[in-house]
Amino acid sequence: MINPSSILSGDRRALARLLTQIENGAPEAESALAALFPHTGRAHLIGLTGAPGTGKSSLVNELTKTLRSQNHTVAILAIDPSSPFTGGAILGDRIRMRDLAGDPGVFIRSMASRGSSGGLARATADAIKALDAAGFEKILIETVGAGQAEVDIARAAHTVLVIEAPGLGDDVQAIKAGLLEIADVFVVNKADLPGAENAARALRASLDLAHPVARTWADDKMRGHHQPTFNSTPEPVKSEKDLTGLRWNPPILQTVALEGQGITEVVEALEQHRHHLHASGELKQREREGLAYELKTRLREALFAEMLTRLGNGKLNAVVERVLAREVDPASAARQLAKDW
């Protein structure tokens, strides 16, 4: 087992080994993570997402350089979308390493999963905890924006930055629509290209259209049920902005990451959002929701593992054969198995 105190005292190689264990789903990681958990909750968790072609990696690079010039320690966690199949870690490391390598205040890691549904979400949550306990002040969690990975990021991060660029195709615009609701800060990168002003304007118009759901944390609190509730129906990805007069209005900023333009303003917006979270009490609420979601996810897995152990393969395979023969449908079969147990 990796000694948790080496990680707490800044041993980068121990941290890297733990992250590898987390990525591989190694059981040894669990006790280290349990020991590190009391030391988490200090970092500012920043999710960054955007469609392919928006220049996300360059932006993350530049943000890191600016954060470093302000003496913040920075960890970058790149979530690799190709991972369910290859287990490879491809995203952006190559370029990035050139600029940031050798700086002990920066730690860069790509994260892949081994194909299990939910595996990547769990690994990401664990990796964030390890980096948080290791003392990094800013943890940048980066994904290519299209799907469940972004929902999971939104649940885990304090501040979500969505990256756009002018002139992307229809498919990309479709992806964009889904990101509107989770963004705290928007960046239109490649702002030197034609159409950047239009992209920013379209974004503003979409934002104004997207009326947030009326249910807010403040509302819930007044009704006396400000804790997350457990049920199996979908829940909002994050608490809506509060209505206590401290409502956050997502800014739309323009950058040219490759030339370092507009980066300081983005770092400032991230910092302002962090202040907002503290001042409004939303930070605690996001943390509660994130941990509640994580607990539910893990509970679901733990229950299932427990059941498989006790029930054995034979019984389950027999049910699969009945389903295959169309004697029973999968939903009814699952319900019956759960009830019988």
Place this chain on the structure above:
Amino acid sequence: MINPSSILSGDRRALARLLTQIENGAPEAESALAALFPHTGRAHLIGLTGAPGTGKSSLVNELTKTLRSQNHTVAILAIDPSSPFTGGAILGDRIRMRDLAGDPGVFIRSMASRGSSGGLARATADAIKALDAAGFEKILIETVGAGQAEVDIARAAHTVLVIEAPGLGDDVQAIKAGLLEIADVFVVNKADLPGAENAARALRASLDLAHPVARTWADDKMRGHHQPTFNSTPEPVKSEKDLTGLRWNPPILQTVALEGQGITEVVEALEQHRHHLHASGELKQREREGLAYELKTRLREALFAEMLTRLGNGKLNAVVERVLAREVDPASAARQLAKDW
């Protein structure tokens, strides 16, 4: 409840209503689906995936036209990646409708989920069953390729078609890597653009490099455990190609979908793959694995729902507060709850 016999007899409005219920996770859908399930298993399920910008929607359009000219009935199910947030259904319907609307042998539907993890996978599986029971011979399941949705497609489809295009950026290439392992047929679309030959060549080289895992269905069968096993570790997305002399070598085809070029060849390749699945016995194996996976997913949800009902919110919220106070870590808390139960 929707009368299952209306769907079996070709009532499109009943089918559309059922799909809406499925999408909304309405419990009424369950009994209809249970009644329809014995009538499934006849359609050829074709998954189509590709990064944004590859011209996927145009290709699906053209494939549909060619399949129609051969008198096949076709259902198109477009999985909407923006769905976890907006519940909207955006993908490609607009263009498509122009060409294919009014043809009773074509049915087009976008599918979104309401934010629950796994909800989209379940809804997709159910929608496929509904379309299958409704008698469509070809069901085209379309996603924007980046992540878990593709794994789920690969589990559900018989034939997976991966769409590429020349001249896409680095991010897109990273996505591509993950799709190599699930493809049965490759299409390089926009083959009139510079770089198409290179893209096809690079694809061929990557394919040659990607040695398939030695474990095959044929191997398993010889060892006497050809049924899917249940455990909580990741499993291969699909059975590897068999080694019975009927090994499938994924073809790489070139198309210009916007001009209808190369489409007939793609339809032929899909048909050949279907024949291969029948001849090699792989069809039954894929179906078994797909249904086993679905059963497991549903069982996991059913168990969790059962537990929440019996345990109640109070107990779980108390645990969340302990986690928030860093008295216990989420993994240990989940394990303890599952064990106690």
